[in-house]
Amino acid sequence: MKLLEYKNYYVFEDGCKKYLFDSFYMECVEIRESLYYALKKKDLRQIDKHSMKILNYLKNNGRFFSNNKADIVNSNNKKIYISLAPVTKCNLRCKYCFANYGGNNINEKKEFDSVTLEKIADYFINTFNEVYDFRLDFVSGGEPLLDVKLLEETLKIFRKKFINKNLEIFLCTNGTLLNENACKILDKYNVNLGISIDGSKEQHNLCRIYENGLGTYDDLYKNYMNLKNNMIFSNHLKSIWSLAVITSKTKSLVDLIKNNKKIGFSSIQMKLVRLKKNNELVINESNINNVYKMVNELVEYFYICVKNNKIDDVLFFVNDNDYFGKIIKRLILKEVYVYRCHAGKEKFAITPVGDIYPCDSFVGMKRYVLGNVYRDYELKRVFNDLDVDNRLKCKSCWCRYVCGGDCLHNSLCTNGDVQESDEVFCLIVKHTIKKTLVRINDLEKCVPDYLNNLRQLLRVRYSLNKV
Structure with missing residues (x-):
C-alpha cells in the first residue's frame, strides 16, 4: 500500500505551527511547513529526501502510516x-x-x-x-x-x-x-x-x-x-x-x-x-x-x-x-475508544414497571425498550454495533478513536437519528483535541518529567477503577 493511502494520519495547524497526528496510536509531532502542505495535498513529489526518509521511518515503525490499531480500551468492558x-x-x-x-x-x-x-x-x-x-x-x-x-x-x-x-x-x-x-x-x-x-x-x-x-x-x-x-x-x-x-x-x-x-x-x-x-x-x-x-x-x-x-x-x-x-x-494516556x-451494551436504565432502556435519557421512548425484567430473558442489543467504525459520520473521521462518537441521545435530540452525530458536538470535540495535542506536545518538550508523573498517576487511578 502506498504511503498516502493509509487512513490513520491527519495534519493540522495551530497558529504558525504544523502537526502530524496518528489517530490509531495517539502520537503527535510537529512537522515542517513543506511536509504539512505535501501531506495535506496528498502530493509528496516536492518534499526533500530528508523528509521522505522520516516518513518511511515512521511507516516502517508502524506509526502514522499503518493499518495496525492500538489496543481498544472499552471494547470488552467487564x-x-x-x-x-x-x-x-x-x-x-x-x-x-x-x-x-x-x-x-x-x-x-x-x-x-x-x-x-x-x-x-x-x-x-x-x-x-x-x-x-x-x-x-x-x-x-x-x-x-x-x-x-x-x-x-x-x-x-x-x-x-x-x-x-x-x-x-x-x-x-x-x-x-x-x-x-x-x-x-x-x-x-x-x-x-x-x-x-x-x-x-x-x-x-x-x-x-x-x-x-x-x-x-x-x-x-x-x-x-x-x-x-x-x-x-x-x-x-x-x-x-x-x-x-x-x-x-x-x-x-x-x-x-x-x-x-x-x-x-x-x-x-x-x-x-x-x-x-x-x-x-x-x-x-x-x-x-x-x-x-x-x-x-x-x-x-x-x-x-x-x-x-x-x-x-x-x-x-x-x-x-x-x-x-x-x-x-x-x-495523555494514548487510549483508543x-x-x-x-x-445499551453494559449500561441499562430500569423503570418501576421493569422496562429496560439503554440509559436514563431514553426512558419513556418505547421504541428503545430493550426488554423487561419480568418477562425477557434476553436483552435486545440495538446499540451493540453503533461504534465509531460503524456510525455513518464517525467511521471516516480522523478523531473517532479519541472521541468515541456523539452521545446517542444527543444525536437523537439534534438530528432525530442515533446514527447521525450532532455537527456542533463534532466541532467542539475536534477543537478540544487539537488544542490539547498542541499543549501536550509543548509539555513533552519543556516538562517531560511532570507530564510523565501525571501519566503515571492517571494509570494508577484507573487501574484502581477510581473516578
Missing part, C-alpha cells in the same frame, strides 16, 4: 451499570432537565416497590452471572432524596442481593434535601455521593431553580457545608464529586472548576447540555465561538497546571466522566 430513579419526580425545575422533572416516565407506576427492586437485582445477577463488578447509579430521572425511606429500601435490597459481587453505588442529588437523616443512610450503605452544582451562585441560579423560580444555590451550599463539617460522617461520604451542566449561558469552564474545587469537592464532571435545537440554552452554531474560547482557556489552564507541577488541580477535572477531561486523559459510553 462491569455492568444499572441505573434507576427510585422516585420519578423532582422538587426543582431546572431549565435544561432532559428528564422533564421525572415526567419522561410515561407509565402509571411512578415509584419502585420492593418486589420490583428484588426482581431487577435478580435479573441482572442471573443475566450477567459471569460478571463480578457492578455499579448502581441514582443519577437522573428524579430527585432520589424525595423519598429516603424508599431509597434506603433500595440500597438494602441491592447490598443484600449483590453480597457475592463487587457493587459500587453512586448517587447524584440536587443537594436541597441533603439533611442529616439522608446522610446517615448514604453513609451506612457506602454510597459515592455527588451534587449537581453549576459553579458560582450567580451561574448556578441561572438554570437550577425551584418551581417558584427562586435559585437553589443557598440551600444546596448550606446542606453541603453541614455535611462536610459534621464529624459523625465518614471521609468517604464527604469526598463528594460535583456535576455541572454546560449551556449557552456558561461563562467560563475554568471559573467553574476553580469554584467547585475551592469549596471542597473532590472532582468535577462537566457535561454539555442535551436539548432540542430551538432551546435558548443549547449550544449551536450561533454561540459555538464562545465554547471555543472556554476550551482554549481550559487547555491553557491544564498546560499551566502541569508546567507548574500542580497535578492535583489537573486531576480534579481530568477523568472519564468529564466531557473535556476525558479527552485530555485519553490523549470505539464508543462513547456503555449505553
Whole structure:
C-alpha cells in the first residue's frame, strides 16, 4: 500500500505551527511547513529526501502510516451499570432537565416497590452471572432524596442481593434535601455521593431553580457545608464529586472548576447540555465561538497546571466522566475508544414497571425498550454495533478513536437519528483535541518529567477503577 493511502494520519495547524497526528496510536509531532502542505495535498513529489526518509521511518515503525490499531480500551468492558430513579419526580425545575422533572416516565407506576427492586437485582445477577463488578447509579430521572425511606429500601435490597459481587453505588442529588437523616443512610450503605452544582451562585441560579423560580444555590451550599463539617460522617461520604451542566449561558469552564474545587469537592464532571435545537440554552452554531474560547482557556489552564507541577488541580477535572477531561486523559494516556459510553451494551436504565432502556435519557421512548425484567430473558442489543467504525459520520473521521462518537441521545435530540452525530458536538470535540495535542506536545518538550508523573498517576487511578 502506498504511503498516502493509509487512513490513520491527519495534519493540522495551530497558529504558525504544523502537526502530524496518528489517530490509531495517539502520537503527535510537529512537522515542517513543506511536509504539512505535501501531506495535506496528498502530493509528496516536492518534499526533500530528508523528509521522505522520516516518513518511511515512521511507516516502517508502524506509526502514522499503518493499518495496525492500538489496543481498544472499552471494547470488552467487564462491569455492568444499572441505573434507576427510585422516585420519578423532582422538587426543582431546572431549565435544561432532559428528564422533564421525572415526567419522561410515561407509565402509571411512578415509584419502585420492593418486589420490583428484588426482581431487577435478580435479573441482572442471573443475566450477567459471569460478571463480578457492578455499579448502581441514582443519577437522573428524579430527585432520589424525595423519598429516603424508599431509597434506603433500595440500597438494602441491592447490598443484600449483590453480597457475592463487587457493587459500587453512586448517587447524584440536587443537594436541597441533603439533611442529616439522608446522610446517615448514604453513609451506612457506602454510597459515592455527588451534587449537581453549576459553579458560582450567580451561574448556578441561572438554570437550577425551584418551581417558584427562586435559585437553589443557598440551600444546596448550606446542606453541603453541614455535611462536610459534621464529624459523625465518614471521609468517604464527604469526598463528594460535583456535576455541572454546560449551556449557552456558561461563562467560563475554568471559573467553574476553580469554584467547585475551592469549596471542597473532590472532582468535577462537566457535561454539555442535551436539548432540542430551538432551546435558548443549547449550544449551536450561533454561540459555538464562545465554547471555543472556554476550551482554549481550559487547555491553557491544564498546560499551566502541569508546567507548574500542580497535578492535583489537573486531576480534579481530568477523568472519564468529564466531557473535556476525558479527552485530555485519553490523549495523555494514548487510549483508543470505539464508543462513547456503555449505553445499551453494559449500561441499562430500569423503570418501576421493569422496562429496560439503554440509559436514563431514553426512558419513556418505547421504541428503545430493550426488554423487561419480568418477562425477557434476553436483552435486545440495538446499540451493540453503533461504534465509531460503524456510525455513518464517525467511521471516516480522523478523531473517532479519541472521541468515541456523539452521545446517542444527543444525536437523537439534534438530528432525530442515533446514527447521525450532532455537527456542533463534532466541532467542539475536534477543537478540544487539537488544542490539547498542541499543549501536550509543548509539555513533552519543556516538562517531560511532570507530564510523565501525571501519566503515571492517571494509570494508577484507573487501574484502581477510581473516578
